[in-house]
Amino acid sequence: MEILIKKNDNNTFSVFIENSVNSNHIVTLNDDIHFEMTEGIKSKEELILFSFKFLLERENNTSILSNFNLETIQNYFPEYKNEIQNWKNL
Numbered sequence: 494m495e496i497l498i499k500k501n502d503n504n505t506f507s508v509f510i511e512n513s514v515n516s517n518h519i520v521t522l523n524d525d526i527h528f529e530m531t532e533g534i535k536s537k538e539e540l541i542l543f544s545f546k547f548l549l550e551r552e553n554n555t556s557i558l559s560n561f562n563l564e565t566i567q568n569y570f571p572e573y574k575n576e577i578q579n580w581k582n583l
Contacts, residue, residue: 496545498538506541510554519560526564534581543580
């Protein structure tokens with residue numbers, strides 16, 4: 494499986510997941526949420542990659558929403574914020 498991230502503009506990214514069934518996703522991540530999540534330690538692309546790996550450990554790529562704001566992940570997976578805190582300090 495491969496995860497490809499393309500920056501569309503400062504806040505919008507296209508994510509392509511190559512798997513047995515491919516999927517495309519549009520992710521929005523604004524500067525305030527990015528800083529709140531990572532304190533600027535990790536880039537937006539690094540956070541998105543981490544987030545998709547996190548999601549793929551829990552569901553198939555075809556189950557991931559096709560268009561979403563990155564912070565909505567915590568609504569479905571409450572442990573998401575704690576996982577980011579652990580990851581960002583590695």
